[in-house]
Amino acid sequence: MVDSFAREPFKGNPAGVCLLDESLSNDLMQSIAVEVNLSETAFVQDQGDSYSIRYFSPIMEIPLCGHATLASAKILFQQDADLNEIKFQTSSGLELRALRNGEKVSLKFPNYGIIDREVPKSLLDAMGIKKINNSGYNHENLELMIELEDANELRNLKPDFAVMKASIDDISGVVVTAKSNQPDLDFESRYFWPWSGGDEDPVTGATHTFLTGYWSKKFGKTKLRAFQCSARTGILEVEVLNDQQILITGNARIVLKGEMTI
Structure with a gap:
């Protein structure tokens, strides 16, 4: 272990x-x-x-x-x-x-992307989310991405996992992310996956195969520090190597x- x-x-x-x-x-x-x-x-x-x-x-x-x-x-x-x-x-x-x-x-992991996809209101309601900055979908991992404006809101989410699972049936999980408000970090995330594993994953490398490229473009830099703000927490140093690969x-x-x- x-x-x-x-x-x-x-x-x-x-x-x-x-x-x-x-x-x-x-x-x-x-x-x-x-x-x-x-x-x-x-x-x-x-x-x-x-x-x-x-x-x-x-x-x-x-x-x-x-x-x-x-x-x-x-x-x-x-x-x-x-x-x-x-x-x-x-x-x-x-x-x-x-x-x-x-x-x-x-x-060295693949540098995956996301495509535009709307998030069902029933899923947002189950997560207690009122407003989002952006949303998308990564088809390799079958994961939805939701960007919030405020990292504090991200940390304070208290989803209803049974309602989440009933609201959509063609995904494996949802990653919610936001720009960090901590000076030594770039972005934060939490990953919820009642469809395929458990309620919340403590630290998720696979979601960073597309979060890295997503936030790299927003920040205009290739090296970033990511924080998964679950109960156990975790730090990931991520880097875009090229269009095909990232480093975690x-x-x-x-x-x-x-x-x-x-």
Whole structure:
């Protein structure tokens, strides 16, 4: 178990990581994810020149998970002091690269975009949102984005998750974001996903595959500091490398090791 995007234990986003000696069935991986009961559990297997990686929430398989990728890389780097770069292959066909960055890990992820999409009023009502700056949709992750004017409003949201889930049925989650009012940060976000994982995710790497480019254009700079203002909180250093790739850098703390008997 690894707390990703955190310097200290019990902050950031906890991920389960299972290092496999042999392949497991989908049903067994799903059962393990239910047993571990974290937002995601990653299943990692050495393929020689790369590692396969799959992500399961307690509800379903997830195509991409940033914090579980960071957690997996942290473990592999700790196991091999001479290892400086890792190539991961996801089940959806993505190639991800993890780089040793001192005590931190840097992840090369796709630079995704968003398209315009209106948010149903019933969903906004369920979240307690009266007015928005902008909204959009990322089709790779099936996620809605809502931009608010005020970061304080973002931090104080108290959604009704059952009503949210009933208000729309073709998304996996909603990320709400705002320009930060803290001097050492650029933007903040919270991610709600009752459709595919849990109520609120503590720190979400996958949403930053499109939030990075979105806020980079608004600020007119390529390097930004992002803050996920969930109860556990998390810091992400993000950078637009080019039109195809971004870099997400963060700390991680391994908090639990063990063996599972199946």
